[in-house]
Each structure stands twice: as C-alpha cells, then as structure tokens.
Amino acid sequence: MRKDLVFGMAGSGGDGIVSAGDSLLQAAAAEGYHGVMTKSFGSQIRGGESSCRVRISTTPILNPGGNLDVAVALNWEDFLKFGAELPVAGTTVVIYEAATGIKETEIPLVGVTPLQVIAVPIAAMAKETAGTERAKNTVVLGLIAGWFGIGAVAVMKGIRKKLAKKGEELVEANQRAFDAGRAFAMEHPLKASMNVAASETKGQVKLITDGNDMCGAAAIFAGCQFFGGYPITPSTEIMQFFTDHVWKYGGAVLQAEDEIAGIGAAVGASFAGKKAMTATSGPGLSLKSEMMGLATIAELPLVIVDVQRGGPSTGLPTKTEQSDLFAAAFSAHGDVIRPVLAPTSVADTFRITIEAFNIAEHYQTPVIVLSDQEIASRKETLDPIDTSQFKIIDRLRPAAADLVDYKRFKQTENHISPISHPGMLGGTYLASGIEHVESGAPTNSGNVHQRMNDKRTKKFDPLKDRKDLFEVTGNPDAPIAMVAWGSVAGVCREALAMAQAEGLNVKLLVPYLLYPVAENVYNDYFASVQKGLVIEQTHLAQTFKLLRMHLDLPKGVTSLARSGANPFLPGEIVAALHRLLSELQRSHEGNLQPQE
Amino acid sequence: MSATCEFQAKDYKSDLKPIWCPGCGDFSVVQGIYRALAAIGRPPHEIAFVSGIGCSSRIPGYTTAYGFNSVHGRSLPIAQGIKLANPDLLVLAAGGDGDGFSIGGGHIAHLIRRNIDITYIVMDNQIYGLTKGQLSPTSQKGRVTCTSRYGSMENPVNPLLYVLAYGAGFVAQASPTDLAGMAATIEEAIRYPGFAFVNIQSPCVTYGEEAQQIKGLKAISESLKELGHNPEDRLAAMDLAQHYGEKLHLGVFYKNPEPQPTYDALVRERQALLSKDALPKERILDLFIKK
C-alpha cells in the first residue's frame, strides 16, 4: 500500500479538470488524508489550458510533490503546455483520453517510458452515461476511485451536496458517470496496485483552504479592521475574503480606484488607530512604494501582502516566482528598513500573517508579507489550529503622562514612541512625510534627520534576534546546508528528509523573516557549513545576493536559482546535495595530499 | 455632531509658524478654516485634517487638529481611509490645484461617487509654487512660466465643472477677497452630509500674475447669492461654472437638496446588519471546515 500519491491532471478550461481536483481533495480530506492541491493556468480567462496537481498522503505534506505518480491528460496539447509543472517519470501511470486517437505506445512524451500507459474513452463514457461530454471530469474521478482507492464514497457525497440545488436528475447523471469510470478501472486493473493505505486520522475534522483565504482569516484574527486594495492576480481573493467577512467584526473594506488609493486608505485607517492592510502583486507593489515610504517615516503600522507572480510587469500573472524579494526589501526611496516576512505553506500563512501584524504594530512600521502564487492559490488540508496559542500585539498607546505635552516621535530607550490617533484628547500631532522633530513639527535639520533615521532603523535591532522566525532542521552541525524560503521551502524540507534517508549529513534553514537580514542567525547556521545551496525561484539569485550583501558566506555556499514556473523537484535537490558531498570529499582528499 | 460654542477660532491655531510667503492667499484660507471650525464647534482632537504636498498642503500643521501632511496628490485616499476607519471624525482634506487636479486628479471622481463625508478644500492659484513657478493644471492657455517659456499649449482643467460633472453634492467657491464669506462657505461645506468641494482662489504672491492677486480678483468677483443663483439647480450651477477663469463667482454653486446616504453611513449599516453573523474571532478558522 502507498502512503503518498501525486496526481497531475490537465485539459482545457471546459474539461473541468480543476473542479475534479477540488472534488478529489475534498473527498480525500473527508476520508482523513492530508492533501495539497495547486492549480496552474494558461492566460485565457475561459477555455485556455488548465491543470491541477493533487497530492494525497497519509502523513502531513510538505509540498505539492515532484514527479507525478498519476498523470491525467484529457488532451495532449494542453498537458504538454505545462512542461516541468507536470513532470512524468518512469514511475508514472499515464491515463489519457482515447479519443485523441494516439496509440498507447506513441504518446508524445519525449525521453521517458512511463510505468504504465492507459487510454480510456473518457468522453465517450461521459456521453453515454450522463448524456454530455461535460461529465468527463466525473468519469476521471470514478477512474481514480477505482484504481487508487480514494473517494469511492466521499466524491459522490461531495458532488451530491454541490449539485443538490440543481436537481436530482443532474446528480444521478454524475453518479452514472462516476460509476462507469470506477467500473472501467475495476475491469482494467493496474499492472501493480497503487492503492493508498487508509489514513490514520480518518474521522478527524480537517480544514481545507488556500493561502489567500488563510491570509484573510489570519488578518481578521489579528484584529485587522481595514483593507484597502485593488484587484490584481493572484492576490485578489484576500480582498474578497474581507468583503465577505470584515463587516461582521466592525471593520471595512474598500476596493479602491487604484493601487495607490488602496494603500493610501489603509495608511489613513492606520493613522485613525485601526489595524489595516493591503494586498497586491508585483506591479502593485511598485505603485505602492511611495506610500510605504510615507508609512515608514510617519511610523504607522501597516501590513502589505505581495502575492508574487512571474515578473517584471505583467510577466507570468498565473504562475509562481520569488522575484519580488529585492523589490520588497529595497523598494523604498531613502534609508529605510522595512521588515519582510514569508510564509512557506497555507498552514503557516496563518502564523506569519499574525506575526506581520504584531511586528507592524509593535515597531510602528509597514511590514511586507511575501506570499507567492503557489501558496496563495494552492489548497491544503489542515488539522485544526489552536488559535489560543497566538498572542496579538497592539500598538503602544500613550499613557496619561505621555499626553502631557505629547510628543508623537519621542526618543525612547527602544526607539518606539507611544502613538495617539484622532479622537484621543491631548494626542493631536502632525503626521508627515517630511522629516520632523519629536513633536511632529517639520524640520530641515541634518542633525534631526540623522537622529530620526537612527530611531527608525535601530528600533528593528531586536527583530533580528527573533530566532523563532527561523526554522533549522536536520543535523545542526552538518557540513552541508540548504537555505530556502516561501513555497520553495516545502520542496527543500522534503529533499532534506530524502537526503537524510540516503545518509547525507545535511541541514536546512528556512527564514520566515527575510529582511532585515538577521546576520547572527545566519552566521550561527553557517558556522559548521563547508558546502551549501541557496535555493530559490528567481533568475538573478536574489536571495543569495541579499545574503552576500550582509554576510560573508562560506566559499562553498552557492546558488541554485531559476525563473518561476519551473518548479524544483525534491529529487533534483537531493542530487545537487550529493554533488556537494562528493566535492567536499574530493577537497578533503586534496587536503591530504602532500603540499608541493 | 455635538455642536458646542466652547471653541473660538484661536483654539484651532497651532504654534507652528507658516512658511508661506508674506502676501500669500493661504494665510487667509487658514483663518477661514479656523473660523468655520469654531462655528461648528468640534473639539480639535476630533478633527483629522489631511493634505498632500505643495505650499498649501502645509496647512494641517497650522491647525490644532490631528494633521497629516502626506504625499503628493494623495490626500483624498488617506482621508477616505480615516473616515471609513472612524466615521465619527470630522475629516478635512486640502491641497493645491496641482496636488488635486494633476497628480491626484484620478481620486476626486471616486470620492464623489462613493459620497464619503469629507470636505475637500483646494487652494487654487494656477501655478506650482513650492517648486518655483511651473505650469499647473489650472494655468490659463498661453500662460508663460518656467516650463512654458513660449506660453502654455494646454487648456486648463475647470475644477468646478470637473466636480459638478462627477456629481458632487456640494460645490462652492471662495476667495480671500471675502474672508467672512469664505468662512461661512467652508462651514456650510463641512455641515453638508457627504463629499463637499470648495475651490478657493488663493493667489500666489510670488509666482502669480498681477490679475490673480486679491485686487484683481476683487474686480472679477461676483456673489452667487446676489446673482440670484439657486444652489439647488445643478444645471444652472454648471452654466455658471463655465466662467471659471474669467469671473470669480463666490458662494455655493450646488448643494444637493436631497443628499444621498454617505458611504460611511452605509458602512455602519452593513456592520450593524452583519455583526450578528460573526463567528468569534478565535473560531474564524471554522469557516474552512469541510464536513
């Protein structure tokens, strides 16, 4: 019995392959499995190529997986467009639409011989049982239930619920399509069984959501009462979450006239004393950068979520990348530190979003959360989260004594000044983008500017000691190391487990805090390291360069970087680690040679 | 609003000394604002006063309200965030003609259509003063400035028609030629429940043309009241507004006799309606349970 299966399915938008993925994930969750589902699309709004990848496991999942165990192609043209996003290997069972007319021995996959290839008359079965080819996705679900033992009951239960309002006739048609798929699978058993073992957590409550909805929920949990934003893929669902829910908590959401007005309104709401946020993607981040400078100098708490996509400009709006790191760390004009955080999964998007609000409030600063398209739009099954473990921090409000001759930007020991807001008697002050003295009055003084820059940057020193914003796994003294963040971290976690199973002495650092760069944390981490990789989805190796800007990395630490929409596979990372090991061994041997 | 008579104009004047050039029209505008605020009687700490960048945008600092001297062209986005976050506040926004109608021009239409209860005061002097006398969006065609040495080739924006066309519920004009009238107009604008716009012809003493100084403005000013204009007549208001630049009509062009509900009021209604459906925050993740 298998513990883990990775499905990859592709078709045209009309094939409903993504809804099939949704149904599969929900059915798996209902049966107690852990699951992750990612989606990837072409650039058409309707009818372009679309795909999903669903990974189902009996144990918690670290990433959407590498090579597919099961590939489903409703037509080859669409399937092939996803390239490395849907990698087929010698271990893959390939299921495809027989109506394509392509022989099982002639499928258009170059340089690979799949484990098994099965042509199924999916469209014909749909037409025959449900009266329409549109039911192809239900036939596929039946095939999956039959061959892999997932969702035999739960899939139809879910479909029944989804379609109940539309009438029994439609439900019955789907049931027939599903049964036909299942029957086909039973009649054509796989060469080697690939059934998944029953989940150990069967019957336990599971949550299913994606990174964007999780971010919205976390923000409301953290006390966010205002969202100002503008639609931009792939971040828009965060705003949608707010429009559905924030009113209930006495808050408001504004779909603004543009990206600038969206963050501007959030800056205003924060000035008015409320926790506020905005969300965007790369192009929007560029537009918002002037306002972020304002929030920095006016010392106003604010959370900006950047759901990264391929850039620059419109780039690859439906695909993931990590290339906004420089933009997030350095988008400011002037001498500015602006904390940048990054979640690595849907689950930890909850914690990291709360952290972002806590840091924003405590340090009175804009904080950028660098999510990415994969985390934002992938669905994960989650075990229930105990929300009572999270502390919520609110900005330091002035005490009565502070309000006597109130100084908004008072120099204090930790450089954080009590902050008033309109409506507070005795707290009036001038917030401004112009340099100001402690009272808030404008100034041109170079001395004051130096002091205020000190205040605005030194206040972040304690943040760099937040070891809890870094995760180190593997042997802490290992000579071989990896650094990865965001959605790439999950792949590396799996690679770490695989490498350790193969006897490699290796470790992994996952920073949730990307900026300011916590020099001490990295120096401690690299102390034992002779060879290492900074692994990232950026063409320029931005993370590697950011670290080199702040640290003397060991010479053997190099970069493994490439553009977005070209996912890393755990296997290739393990292979790279093996190469590092052999280099290390060679250099040791070299050291043993007598010196000339 | 809790109107009291406890406050006098001087209670709204801060200790900051204006950096404006002596002779600048903005000195009178800030006096007009002090008087209007005193007439309304809201305590300074319940007022948020937002501006962009420009000479006139220094104005919030000269009041005792909570001030926000923000970035160029963005007073309105910030002001709307403040109002939506706390509708109890009296929110004022102000700036110059460049701030409002050039770099920030895209925002005005949207505040108007949302009808957020904010009073927006533009100190219109047809020039960029802070950067030393460049062409502004309200400069007359043919105007010679340091960025139009041979005369401007552009038509000016007509601020009055602009806001009337987008459907602003309150549109007025004032000038330092009549400070008492200016104060009364600002007061009426603040009292209007919805987005209110006041264009103030506020001369630039350093880069303005002679005809645009107070004496020149007096020569072309006409009181809308004395003209017998009915401020409930939007089309008549638009007709009069066409004379922007040639004549200086002072007073209320348009005041919607049946003000629409404000966005901030609708926000409150929605909050009240939906708050009973709220899951406790600590259980918000229950939204994601799949049964």
Added chain:
Amino acid sequence: MAPRIDFASLSLMDALDLAVLIEEEAQERYEEFAAQMEQHRTPEAAAFFRLMAINEAKHGRELAARRSQLFGGVPATATRAMIFDVEAPDYDEARAFMSPRRAMKAALASEAKAHAFFVAALPAIQNPEVRALFEELRDEEVYHQELVKTELAKLPPDSGLSDEDFVDEPTAQ
C-alpha cells in the same frame, strides 16, 4: 461682497460692538503680519506692524470700555462674520523683505480704507447716537493717517529701488 450690516437699524450698542470688532480684526492682522515678517527676517517691518497692533489694541480697549460703561454685560449680537478687512490691511499687502516704507504705506492704505467704510456707511444711519459715533470714528481714521504720515516723513528719502532688486531668488522645496 454681500452687505452684512443693516446700517439703518443699527443700535448704538451694536455700533460700538462693531467698532471693537473692527479694531480687533486690525490688531490681529497686524500681529499676523508682524509674525510673517519675523519669520521671513524682515525685522523693521515687523517692528512697525507690532506698533500698529498695539495702537489698534489700545483703541479697541477704549471703545470696549465705553461699551461696557453704557451697556454693561448685555450680550453682543454683532459678530466678526459681519465685517471683513475694514481697518485690517489686505492679506496681499504683506511682502517678503518689505521695506518700512512699504509697510507704512500698507498701513496708510488700510486707514484710508477704514475711513471710506465709515464715510460710505454714514448716509444710511438714522440713529443720531450711532451717527455721532461713526463720525467720530471716521475722524479718528484721519488722525491715524496723519500719525502714519508723520512716521513716513521721518524715513530717509525713497531711493526708488524695489525691495526685490536685492534679494535672493525663492528657494524650491
């Protein structure tokens, strides 16, 4: 400007209150100008405007004393909204780096303006006590003009040069 005062029905108390407000407005404007001049490093003009503010305040106090003698604590009905720039110099009379001569000329112009205000009001006034007061105030303005002219005469002869000929260009911000 819309007429805000109905001179025909003006009572003596209201007239006195208005006179006090007119002095108050002028005093405040001179103080404002003095502050502007101090802010812009023009101390001679600042000193002159301070002096004018003190004079206006003194005159205002005298009028207020008369008012309280005649009418005690009866609440006033006249307000600042009824007057504008009667004896106060126009806002655009102030100039950066203005010479004492120019400052005095601005004051002179505003005294003349005040004189014209009372002259224009007189024909409409029916209450004889109010008429007497306004005539007194009108003549007072003539006296004030003489005072300023005396000060002007003390200045060295006008060079004919403009203040602006010697100063730096404005600074872009």
